[in-house]
Amino acid sequence: MHEVSLMATAVEVAEQHARDAGGTRIRVLRVRIGEASGVVREALEFAFEAVTVGTMAEGASFDVQVVPTLCYCSNCKEEFTPTSVFRECPTCGSFSADIRQGMELELASLEVT
Ligand SMILES: [Zn+2]
Incomplete structure (x- = not known):
């Protein structure tokens, strides 16, 4: 499962940050x-x-923030929120491959003691 290796990496990075912060x-x-x-x-x-x-993050609370998808239509020169997986522009109906937001996978913040 993809998510397990993603989380393993995220926790390693978080531990490094926590150690750096003492x-x-x-x-x-x-x-x-x-x-x-x-x-x-x-x-x-x-x-x-x-x-x-077995890591520094054992028992920590885990908070996931979901970032909505935002696409850009090159016809309308506008960003829009797609309503389907085809990401069609609500104004002109063309399909957008230009995803401006929504591909994030990042550590947002840590609380360390
Ligand atoms: Zn458009």
């Missing part, structure tokens, strides 16, 4: 995932539980 435990870990990233929130939460065992 912390010993990660209390809260917040991530941002884009709607269009293909990452499933529930799978990520499950993976978090699994990969944090």
Whole structure:
């Protein structure tokens, strides 16, 4: 499962940050995932539980923020929120491959003690 390796990497990065900050435990870990990233929130939460065992983040609360998809239409020169997987522009109906937002997968913040 894709999400497990993603979370394992995220927790490694978080631990590095926590150590750099002089912390010993990660209390809260917040991530941002884009709607269009293909990452499933529930799978990520499950993976978090699994990969944090024995790490500084064991028992931490895990907070997922979902970033909505935003596309750009080159005809209308406008950004829009797609309503289907085909990402068609609501104004002119053309399909957009230009995703401006929604592909995120990043650590948003950490609380360390
Ligand atoms: Zn358009």
